Every structure is written in C-alpha cells, then in structure tokens.
Amino acid sequence: MHRCAHSLATALLLVSLLAACALPPAASSPVLPADQASPQAARRASQAAAPPSSQPAPSETPPSLALPLAPTPVPKGAALYTAVPIPEEDAALLARAMSDIPRYRQGDLVVSVVDADGKPLEGYRVRYRQVSHDFWLGAFAAPYDVGVLRDAGLNMMVVNPLWCWVEPELGDFTLGFVNHWLGIDELASGGLKLKTNDMFCMSDTDMPPYWRDIPFEEFLKRLHNHVSTLVQRFAPAVDQWEAILEPNMGNHNPLNLTEDQYYEAIATSVGTIRAADPTAVVEINLSYPCGGIDWLDNEQIVRELLRRGVHFDVIGLQFYYNACIQGAPPCKMPMLSLSQLSACYDRYEALLAPSGKAIAVSEISVPSQGLSGAGYWGAPWSEDLQAQYLHAVYTLFFSKPSNRALVWWNTVEPSSFVMEGGLVDEQGRPKKAYNTLRQLIDSWTTAGEGVTGADGSLTIRGYAGDYELTVVNPESGAATKGRAHIREQQAQTTTLVFAGDAELAALRTKLEALVAYWEGRPDAALAQRGRDSLALAADQLGRGDRDSARETLLAGLADLRAIETIHLGASELHARGQTCPGPILENGKIVMWQSQALCYPLDLPPGLVRIDVTAHGTHAPSGCQGEEVGGIWPTMVIGVGAHYSQRMAVDSATSAVYSATLPLTGDERVLTIRDLWSGCDDAGEWKLYVEDVTLTVQTEEPHF
Numbered sequence: 001m002h003r004c005a006h007s008l009a010t011a012l013l014l015v016s017l018l019a020a021c022a023l024p025p026a027a028s029s030p031v032l033p034a035d036q037a038s039p040q041a042a043r044r045a046s047q048a049a050a051p052p053s054s055q056p057a058p059s060e061t062p063p064s065l066a067l068p069l070a071p072t073p074v075p076k077g078a079a080l081y082t083a084v085p086i087p088e089e090d091a092a093l094l095a096r097a098m099s100d101i102p103r104y105r106q107g108d109l110v111v112s113v114v115d116a117d118g119k120p121l122e123g124y125r126v127r128y129r130q131v132s133h134d135f136w137l138g139a140f141a142a143p144y145d146v147g148v149l150r151d152a153g154l155n156m157m158v159v160n161p162l163w164c165w166v167e168p169e170l171g172d173f174t175l176g177f178v179n180h181w182l183g184i185d186e187l188a189s190g191g192l193k194l195k196t197n198d199m200f201c202m203s204d205t206d207m208p209p210y211w212r213d214i215p216f217e218e219f220l221k222r223l224h225n226h227v228s229t230l231v232q233r234f235a236p237a238v239d240q241w242e243a244i245l246e247p248n249m250g251n252h253n254p255l256n257l258t259e260d261q262y263y264e265a266i267a268t269s270v271g272t273i274r275a276a277d278p279t280a281v282v283e284i285n286l287s288y289p290c291g292g293i294d295w296l297d298n299e300q301i302v303r304e305l306l307r308r309g310v311h312f313d314v315i316g317l318q319f320y321y322n323a324c325i326q327g328a329p330p331c332k333m334p335m336l337s338l339s340q341l342s343a344c345y346d347r348y349e350a351l352l353a354p355s356g357k358a359i360a361v362s363e364i365s366v367p368s369q370g371l372s373g374a375g376y377w378g379a380p381w382s383e384d385l386q387a388q389y390l391h392a393v394y395t396l397f398f399s400k401p402s403n404r405a406l407v408w409w410n411t412v413e414p415s416s417f418v419m420e421g422g423l424v425d426e427q428g429r430p431k432k433a434y435n436t437l438r439q440l441i442d443s444w445t446t447a448g449e450g451v452t453g454a455d456g457s458l459t460i461r462g463y464a465g466d467y468e469l470t471v472v473n474p475e476s477g478a479a480t481k482g483r484a485h486i487r488e489q490q491a492q493t494t495t496l497v498f499a500g501d502a503e504l505a506a507l508r509t510k511l512e513a514l515v516a517y518w519e520g521r522p523d524a525a526l527a528q529r530g531r532d533s534l535a536l537a538a539d540q541l542g543r544g545d546r547d548s549a550r551e552t553l554l555a556g557l558a559d560l561r562a563i564e565t566i567h568l569g570a571s572e573l574h575a576r577g578q579t580c581p582g583p584i585l586e587n588g589k590i591v592m593w594q595s596q597a598l599c600y601p602l603d604l605p606p607g608l609v610r611i612d613v614t615a616h617g618t619h620a621p622s623g624c625q626g627e628e629v630g631g632i633w634p635t636m637v638i639g640v641g642a643h644y645s646q647r648m649a650v651d652s653a654t655s656a657v658y659s660a661t662l663p664l665t666g667d668e669r670v671l672t673i674r675d676l677w678s679g680c681d682d683a684g685e686w687k688l689y690v691e692d693v694t695l696t697v698q699t700e701e702p703h704f
Contacts (some may be wrong), residue, residue, distance in 0.1 A: 120456025143183025188643020316362030641668030
C-alpha cells in the first residue's frame with residue numbers, strides 16, 4: 001500500500017472566489033492517520049478554482065455571426081493512440097466485455113408504419129438516429145467547459161454544492177450564488193443530466209463550526225433543514241443526489257458519533273432527499289472500494305447500509321487506482337490489474353443485486369504523464385497510455401449490467417485531482433484520451449435505416465436512449481418524423497402514422513411567420529422575397545420535386561431571419577457572489593474580480609445570438625504568475641444557458657468589445673458573464689470592468 005504525506009493545503013478549498021465578497025475562513029485540516037492524505041480534501045481543493053485564461057484577447061471589431069469552433073470529429077475506426085501490449089488475462093477480459101456490451105446495453109424497437117386509416121405501409125424507408133443515451137456518461141468541470149465536453153458525447157455534469165457555499169452560516173442560505181457559480185439551471189437548460197457531489201460529507205474539512213458541540217438531535221435537525229432546503233430549490237434540475245460522500249466512521253467522523261448515530265445521519269440525509277424530491281435517484285459515494293487503505297472497508301459499509309434498510313438507489317464507486325494524486329509529494333494509488341478491478345466491481349454487484357440497487361463508477365481518472373517509475377502495463381504514463389487505459393476501463397465497466405454511469409473526474413485541466421488527469425489540457429486542446437472517449441461513445445450510438453415489411457414494420461436493435469425516426473415514402477419522397485425510445489434488454493413497439501410532407505409544412509409555416517414579421521417592421525423587399533420563396537416552393541412541390549422545395553424553403557428561412565437587438569446597461573445586470581448584495585458600480589461600470597458572475601434573465605427563441613460585451617481590465621503588476629510576464633489580467637467567458645464562449649483575456653486598460661456567438665434552443669433562461677479565477681490568491685488590482693452588453697438575436701421563429 002502506497003502512503004501519501006498529508007501536505008495538501010485545504011485552505012485552497014475556498015481560495016479567492018470573490019475578492020470583493022469574502023468567504024468564511026477555510027476549515028481546519030482533516031483528522032487522518034499521520035501519513036495519510038485525504039483524496040477528498042485534495043479533490044475539493046482542485047474543484048473550487050476556475051481555470052486561468054489561455055486564450056488571446058479578441059479584436060475590437062466584433063466577428064461575424066459564427067459559432068465557436070468545435071473539436072475536429074474523430075473518424076470512425078481511426079487509430080487514436082499507440083497501444084502497448086497488455087497481459088493475456090486483461091485481453092481476454094476485454095474481449096468478453098465487448099461481447100457483453102450489446103447484450104446488456106441494447107434493446108429492440110419494432111416500428112410499425114401505418115397510414116391515417118391504420119393500414120400498414122410496406123416498402124417505406126425508415127431512418128433512425130439515436131439522439132440521447134440512458135447511460136450516464138459524465139464529467140466534472142466548470143460549467144463554461146460544457147461545450148467541449150458535450151462535443152465528446154458526454155451527457156451528464158457533476159456539480160458540487162459544498163456546505164460552506166450553500167449555508168456558510170447557520171440559516172444563511174446563498175442559493176442564488178450556488179446556482180450561478182455552479183451553473184445548475186444553465187446546465188439543465190441544455191438538456192444535461194445533473195448529479196451532485198459533496199453535498200454532505202462528515203469530514204473535518206466539510207463540517208462548518210456551527211455543527212460542533214450540539215446535541216445529536218439538533219445535529220439531525222440541522223442536517224434535515226440543510227438538505228431539504230437545497231433539494232427543494234434544485235430538484236427540477238438535479239436528477240441524482242449524492243446523500244453522503246465517502247462515509248467512514250473511522251476517518252470521517254469529527255463529531256465522534258456512535259455507529260448507530262452515524263448510520264442514522266446517513267438515513268436522515270437519504271430520507272430528506274426522498275421527501276423533498278420523490279423522483280430523485282439517491283447515491284452513496286464510496287472511495288477506495290477495492291481496499292488498499294487499511295482503515296477503510298467499504299464492503300462492510302454497504303452490508304450495514306443494506307442491513308439497516310437505508311433507502312438509497314445507487315452505490316458510487318471511485319476507481320482512482322493506478323493514478324497519481326496531487327500533493328507534495330504526490331501520492332501513488334495502489335496498483336490493480338483490470339482483472340482485479342473487475343473482480344472488485346463484481347463483489348459489489350453481488351452484494352447489491354438481491355435488493356435491486358445499482359452501481360455508478362462515480363469518479364475515475366489516470367494521468368497523461370506521471371511520476372518517475374509510475375505507469376501501467378509496463379509503460380510510463382503518457383497521452384497514449386492514458387487513452388488506452390480509458391478505452392479499456394470504459395469498455396470493462398460499460399459491460400457491467402448493474403452500472404448506470406461512468407464519470408471522468410476533473411475533465412478539463414488545470415486543477416486536476418489526479419496529476420495531469422484531464423482529458424482537455426490547459427490550452428483547451430483535447431488529449432488523445434478525449435478523442436478516444438469520443439470515438440467510444442460514437443461506437444455506442446446507434447444510427448441506420450431499413451425498409452418496412454409486408455406488415456408495415458421494421459425492427460431496430462440499438463443502445464438505450466431516445467431516437468429520431470424519419471419515414472420516407474419511396475415514390476414521392478415525402479417524409480414524416482417521429483420519436484421513440486429503446487430500453488436496455490427490453491423490446492418495445494411504437495406506431496408512426498405517416499402524415500405526408502409534415503416537415504415541409506412546418507418549414508412553410510415558419511417562413512410565413514417571417515414574412516409577416518418583415519411586413520410589420522415594415523420591410524417590403526424582404527417580405528416580397530419571402531413570398532417569392534413560398535410560391536417557388538409550392539410550384540416545385542406541385543411538380544413532385546420535394547427536395548428542391550425543401551431547399552427553397554430553407555434558403556428563404558436563412559434569408560429572412562428576424563433580427564432583434566437588446567441593449568443592457570451595467571446597472572441592469574445582476575451580480576452573483578456568496579455575500580455580495582448586488583453589483584459593485586464604479587462610474588457606471590460593474591467592477592468584477594476574483595471569480596464573480598453577472599447574470600440577466602432571458603426568454604429568447606431558437607436561433608443565434610451574438611453577445612457584445614464592452615469591457616476593459618486592470619492587472620496586478622506582480623503576483624503568483626510572475627512580474628516578468630506583466631502581471632495578471634482578467635479572463636472572461638460569456639454564456640447563454642448551457643452554451644459558452646471560449647475564454648477571452650481582457651488584457652487592455654482601454655475599452656474594447658469582446659464578442660461571442662452562441663446557439664439558442666429556446667430553452668435558455670439566463671445570460672452569464674463570468675470573471676474567471678486567476679489561480680492566484682493575491683491578484684492585487686486585477687479587475688474586470690463591464691460597461692454594457694448588447695445582444696443581437698437572429699431567429700427563424702420571431703416572437704419579439
């Protein structure tokens with residue numbers, strides 16, 4: 001068993017979130033054996049900070065309305081890393097896992113296509129495309145990194161409503177700060193699944209002072225009130241709640257609870273979540289599930305939870321084995337082969353199967369470079385080995401029938417809990433492991449087409465999730481769209497009534513609305529162009545040229561997109577900090593520094609929006625990043641809902657316009673401007689001044 005010196009500065013937990021809005025003092029060090037570091041404390045230290053800027057400042061001239069660049073798509077089957085030989089035992093295990101994946105992760109869908117009278121339609125082409133996954137493919141990162149993670153195919157984000165953020169003083173809940181700092185409502189508006197982490201953890205660093213020296217019944221009362229308040233506020237957005245992080249009486253027990261009291265506290269957290277959100281999935285998250293740490297026996301904890309009837313749904317298993325944990329010196333985690341990891345997982349599956357409870361691989365990561373002598377399969381850690389390891393363990397755990405999630409921890413550098421463990425580096429460059437994960441998820445995503453038989457049906461076998469269906473008349477080319485769902489290891493049937501040119505009708509309706517919009521502006525020329533497009537499309541459709549009609553309508557929509565401009569003065573933006581009552585204004589400009597967020601409520605239609613932020617910065621002449629580089633300038637990101645710009649360095653004291661163009665789905669409800677943490681505890685005069693904001697919206701569905 002490798003041992004780690006306890007040298008991680010837990011004071012970094014709340015390091016300089018807001019210079020203008022001071023936080024409570026950092027908690028004291030955790031109670032640990034003298035030679036044991038706390039992975040949980042180190043992880044919280046890493047997750048408290050936002051990454052520094054690595055992006056150049058934008059031009060003063062706003063760019064044309066174009067979306068941010070996405071990572072280059074990974075070709076199917078492309079070799080993404082140079083593999084090292086693996087032991088025969090591991091190779092056999094992975095071969096078995098690959099054969100198990102379709103068995104456990106796929107299901108069948110019978111699509112029956114009929115006409116308006118219910119008559120089966122033979123020979124109709126059915127195109128199907130999976131648009132979501134039931135399986136949770138998760139990440140832990142700042143909300144403004146969601147774009148690059150979603151591009152990889154990830155569908156879940158972990159948010160950490162730390163107790164000291166949610167309720168820094170007894171009864172003082174800062175839910176607005178928590179929401180905007182973590183981006184909870186923003187991420188949910190983007191259709192992402194959300195899971196909490198570290199909502200409740202009985203460690204010395206997590207328990208605030210007002211938990212000390214109180215009767216146990218009062219402790220339970222405060223626990224219930226805290227959890228209930230948090231869950232009731234965020235229940236619509238959060239899908240899975242972590243009732244407790246890393247329970248262990250021997251280590252995480254600063255209040256010196258008895259065994260019965262400890263498990264009653266866990267049951268109280270679980271029961272409070274159930275009462276506040278009856279639809280919630282409730283998880284208990286365990287560290288070191290496979291042993292290797294002499295004071296932790298998580299299998300016994302699970303047995304006791306089951307024996308006492310604690311009503312949780314999921315056991316989270318953290319698989320940091322084989323990694324190097326941040327610290328001074330860093331900690332090498334115990335080395336386990338793939339077969340040992342698999343056998344460990346299987347023990348928990350056997351424990352939980354009789355009660356029907358599930359498992360989630362709640363945290364996993366390994367480095368892309370490591371300490372001297374550290375590595376796997378006889379090779380040192382590198383980008384190639386990290387990618388190969390990810391491919392192997394994701395394949396292994398995806399094949400386990402009881403598993404419902406795979407979460408890569410600290411997905412974006414810096415501040416990784418695991419040294420160099422991110423899938424995206426500090427320059428925003430996807431590593432080989434990122435592209436490997438993207439390719440894996442693509443291979444677990446179903447798409448194709450087929451033709452209905454004499455009974456009007458077609459059977460689709462695919463991975464569990466939502467599907468978009470397009471049924472095409474083989475003679476006319478007319479198409480009707482529909483939706484369906486496939487569940488793991490089940491067979492479902494769905495009936496789709498063919499409605500002819502439903503897609504063209506919808507396009508025509510949207511173009512007619514745009515014509516009316518420009519008539520009311522008024523803009524006779526644009527309105528006439530729209531009427532001409534409608535007439536041409538009708539003529540093309542009358543001649544049976546459906547494809548040309550569709551192209552004509554799409555071109556008309558692009559030509560006539562409605563444009564609306566919204567101007568916001570600095571005083572209209574809402575500042576979000578832990579203790580800030582509102583924005584800090586200086587000569588009509590908002591002053592932001594040390595990781596503040598500005599917000600404004602939105603209700604915009606689908607389309608595109610360009611956000612122009614007039615801003616300037618001041619910098620610290622010296623600081624933790626060195627005098628020779630000219631000090632520290634602020635870094636800004638701009639978001640609408642779950643869509644964010646790239647990082648922009650505001651490295652000028654002269655006002656300039658910083659622009660971002662972002663997509664709108666119609667579900668976005670908030671504009672967010674974030675001033676990112678510099679990575680420096682004392683940034684001096686490093687400030688961001690926001691003067692005003694202009695939104696230019698282009699949409700095919702005007703409702704202004």
